[in-house]
Amino acid sequence: MGFTGSTSALPPGPWGPLYYVNNAPETPVFWHQNVWLRPFLLEFDSISEAVRHLRAIQRNWAPVLHTNFRRGTLIDSLMPSVSRRPRTFPWLLPDSPLGAWTLLDDHRLVGSACCSSPFPAGSIRFEEDKEGPPSRAYLKLWESLVRCRRWPGPGQRCLDAGASPGGWTWALARLGARVIAVDRAEPEPRILAMTGPDGLPAVRYIKHDAFTLDPTEFGPVDWVFCDVACYPPRLYEWVERLFTAGIRANFVCTLKMQGTPDQDTARRFAEIPGGQVLHLCYNKHELTWIKLD
Ligand SMILES: C[S@@+](CC[C@H](N)C(=O)[O-])C[C@H]1O[C@@H](n2cnc3c(N)ncnc32)[C@H](O)[C@@H]1O
Incomplete structure (x- = not known):
């Protein structure tokens, strides 16, 4: 031996x-x-x-x-x-x-x-919920949060950019967090009707382009989530603007690729101090950037 x-x-x-x-x-x-x-x-x-x-x-x-x-x-x-x-x-x-x-x-x-x-x-697999969420996108959010070893809870505020039809918002509201859901398309009504542990509305919907929304419109947040379908450089510019605006939060964002993967932008995300770029088991032709505050 x-x-x-x-x-x-x-x-x-x-x-x-x-x-x-x-x-x-x-x-x-x-x-x-x-x-x-x-x-x-x-x-x-x-x-x-x-x-x-x-x-x-x-x-x-x-x-x-x-x-x-x-x-x-x-x-x-x-x-x-x-x-x-x-x-x-x-x-x-x-x-x-x-x-x-x-x-x-x-x-x-x-x-x-x-x-x-x-x-x-x-490899990880989750017990899926076939009834609650309106899409399967919540699975990659769950996987991200398991990798973070933490997740939003009661009393925390989350921005969910590109929220429709509402899978991520559903998963966040179920954890007891407040969710500001931003999308040009409206999430499903039952998602907008979700309530928090205190019985108050858990979700506030803002119909807007997430990338042109002024941060004062949503106020301080503990978590920034983004699953907007866009080219990665657009996402990077938006994240930079949030940093410049003084947003300090945990970030979980999907880098959606079209055709040949945009390696340069993935590398720029990976170079942000404290951040990491992962290809999750539940990612498709996309990567996930995570940065914990
Ligand atoms: C993959 S879907 C998001 C799925 C969502 N995370 C879920 O769990 O159901 C991408 C969303 O990005 C939205 N979107 C695309 N461009 C946008 C923009 N500039 N601002 C806000 N939303 C946008 C689309 O309307 C679409 O609902």
């Missing part, structure tokens, strides 16, 4: 869905499900040896098998179980690190204790 932290020992990929890059690329890569940040190669003789070695590093691991499924499944069955069941929201992510591993063959395993995604194999 041999264990090496040296990546030079790793054979060239791809290994199934996994790509191996020897050095960090100069341009950041946003379109990935999970990055294994410190890959190692483990050569082992028996299943129990592989298990012992992984467990000695840390408790939680999730496999990404693409070959040798029977052996991989046996190894996984002897590890502490990591649930992959759909989650109910809100769900507070555990702090403990979650590693990933795969088999190259019966005696070689590549793993990483440290990964960019906190979800097993970079």
